[in-house]
Amino acid sequence: MIKLLSFAILCGLVFGENCTYPTHIRCWTDWFNSDDPSGAGDYERLPRIITENPGKICLKPVDIQARTQPGVEKDVIHQKDAESGFICRNQDQVNKMEKKCNDYRVRFSCHPPFCGGGVCWTKWFNRDRPTGTGDWEVLEPLRAENPGDICDDALYIEVVTADTLTPAISTGEIFHAYNPSYGFACRKKDQKSGYCRDYKVRFGCPCEN
Ligand SMILES: [Ca+2]
Ligand SMILES: [Ca+2]
Known part of the structure; x- marks a missing residue:
């Protein structure tokens, strides 16, 4: 892992955004x-988030999540995508009591080294075969079938083919x-x-001290 991180950092410094990171690991x-x-x-x-948090976020994230406090009135969201970020405009909240958005926080899917601290990996899981609609290695059933084996707040996912570990x-x-x-899904369609192909997955959790 340390080797991988060093390479990623070196690669990023030398090649900038054209760098192809030698990792298939995605993390929040x-x-x-x-x-x-x-x-x-x-x-x-x-x-703006990149500018205000140098080195903490990759320049081209592939996914975004936005979250506000639970139980609050739902908002009309103007924009939510990994390329530009998240926007909730007060002017769109015409059906709410208070014509105002909630306060959101966001996180992005990047690759190491742009994610949290120490990572501890679960074992590999392969619950599905690509015989039906595809290969579904989804977190919820994996958790249900392996109680206590996967943390509630997995930050990383690693996916390789089951036969050649590609x-x-x-x-x-x-x-x-x-x-x-969510986990991983490859749909035949x-x-x-x-x-x-048949894939297996594992998840990276924050290490417990
Ligand atoms: Ca906010
Ligand atoms: Ca599989």
């Missing part, structure tokens, strides 16, 4: 809260899901070939 960054809903709304925009991103297949909150 820390949560960021760069704005509040006073003014026009809650604007959690990626360029990193998922090197197979050329297109993935329906690939993140540590998304592939030109019409089939998926």
Whole structure:
């Protein structure tokens, strides 16, 4: 892991965004809260978050999550994508009692070394075979079938083929899901070939001291 991180850092310094990181590991960054809903709304925009948190977030994340306090009235969200970030505009909240967005925080899916601290890996899981609609290695059933084996707040996911241990991103297949909150899914209908390889997954959890 240390070797991998050193390479990633070196690679990033030398090649910048053209760098191809030698990793198929995806992970969630820390949560960021760069704005509040006073003014026009809650604007959690990626360029600003990158500028305010140098080195803590990759320049081209592949996924985004936004979260507010549980149980609050739902908002109309103007924008939520990994390329530009998250926007909730107060002007869109016409059906709410208070015509104002909640305060959101966001996090992005990157690759090491742009995610949290120490990581402790689970064992490998392979609960499905690509015989039906595809290969579904989804976190919820994995948790149910392996009680206590996967932490509640997995930050990393690693996916390789079950036979040759080829990193998922090197197979050329297109993935329906690939993140540590949902897990992994390869659907046959998304592939030109019409089939998926058999994958196994493991999750990275914060290490317990
Ligand atoms: Ca906010
Ligand atoms: Ca599988």
